[in-house]
Amino acid sequence: MATTQDRQLVEQWRSIQNSYFRTAAAIDRALEAKFDIGLNEFEILDLVAESVDSACRMKALGERTPMTQSAVSKVVDRLEKAGLVSRQTCSDDRRSLYLELTDAGRALHSDAAVEHRALLKENLGE
Amino acid sequence: MATTQDRQLVEQWRSIQNSYFRTAAAIDRALEAKFDIGLNEFEILDLVAESVDSACRMKALGERTPMTQSAVSKVVDRLEKAGLVSRQTCSDDRRSLYLELTDAGRALHSDAAVEHRALLKENLGE
DNA sequence: TCAATCTATATGACACGTCATTCAATGACA
DNA sequence: TGTCATTGAATGACGTGTCATATAGATTGA
Numbered sequence: 585m586a587t588t589q590d591r592q593l594v595e596q597w598r599s600i601q602n603s604y605f606r607t608a609a610a611i612d613r614a615l616e617a618k619f620d621i622g623l624n625e626f627e628i629l630d631l632v633a634e635s636v637d638s639a640c641r642m643k644a645l646g647e648r649t650p651m652t653q654s655a656v657s658k659v660v661d662r663l664e665k666a667g668l669v670s671r672q673t674c675s676d677d678r679r680s681l682y683l684e685l686t687d688a689g690r691a692l693h694s695d696a697a698v699e700h701r702a703l704l705k706e707n708l709g710e
Numbered sequence: 711m712a713t714t715q716d717r718q719l720v721e722q723w724r725s726i727q728n729s730y731f732r733t734a735a736a737i738d739r740a741l742e743a744k745f746d747i748g749l750n751e752f753e754i755l756d757l758v759a760e761s762v763d764s765a766c767r768m769k770a771l772g773e774r775t776p777m778t779q780s781a782v783s784k785v786v787d788r789l790e791k792a793g794l795v796s797r798q799t800c801s802d803d804r805r806s807l808y809l810e811l812t813d814a815g816r817a818l819h820s821d822a823a824v825e826h827r828a829l830l831k832e833n834l835g836e
Numbered sequence: 837t838c839a840a841t842c843t844a845t846a847t848g849a850c851a852c853g854t855c856a857t858t859c860a861a862t863g864a865c866a
Numbered sequence: 867t868g869t870c871a872t873t874g875a876a877t878g879a880c881g882t883g884t885c886a887t888a889t890a891g892a893t894t895g896a
């Protein structure tokens with residue numbers, strides 16, 4: 585039997601879905617159009633940009649994002665191919681890699697971040 | 711410059727992302743394991759199940775879901791292939807189709823809905 | 837009534853994410 | 867030290883979503 589609570593849960597869930605998808609789509613389109621990178625690429629850039637320490641980070645990145653380890657790896661592939669980020673080997677654990685923004689990456693990030701925040705405000709803050 | 715408000719927005723956004731992804735993944739896995747359908751398939755089933763009127767619905771479905779029209783079409787393909795739903799032509803507009811649950815679809819939906827609601831409660835209500 | 841246009845759905849090419857696996861490096865412990 | 871398990875990351879096969887387009891039916895207006 586569908587209880588009232590069930591219906592409320594479903595409503596709540598649909599509303600989360602809609603706001604998530606609408607916001608994500610809006611940001612994705614804008615970043616794609618203006619900076620030629622997708623939302624996931626930006627989010628990785630953003631995480632790298634806010635990591636001031638130079639700890640080995642591919643792993644850490646995976647923990648701060650809902651993306652899979654392999655998704656992160658592929659996003660980083662694209663960022664690296666685009667010359668925005670570079671993979672550096674870790675001296676203390678040679679399995680690990682950490683990421684560094686290139687100058688181009690830093691520049692693009694700081695422009696894109698403005699757009700990103702503005703769209704978040706528009707869609708979340710309303 | 712990163713203002714405090716910016717940081718709050720980003721935090722809020724990440725928290726939405728996480729709760730969305732965690733919940734979606736949990737439901738998806740459970741439905742996949744127990745009923746062999748994905749979350750999107752279930753959501754279409756759910757929409758069809760709650761449409762009591764027999765209006766032409768493919769179109770209407772598209773409006774109640776963040777999915778693309780073409781995504782809906784493919785999800786329905788799979789549901790039809792699985793024998794859970796059937797496409798019916800519309801007499802008043804032969805371009806349109808409406809969907810009907812098969813008996814198997816109705817049965818699966820009512821079981822899966824219990825699971826779905828329970829997981830929503832667990833993840834959203836907590 | 838016949839174009840021109842619009843609308844509902846389907847489809848194919850493509851991009852991207854996931855899973856399972858692989859590979860190399862590390863750690864643990866006998 | 868040598869084996870065995872574990873860990874960080876990359877990769878290939880695959881499924882599914884998106885975009886652009888195709889198709890068929892509807893609508894409009896001359």
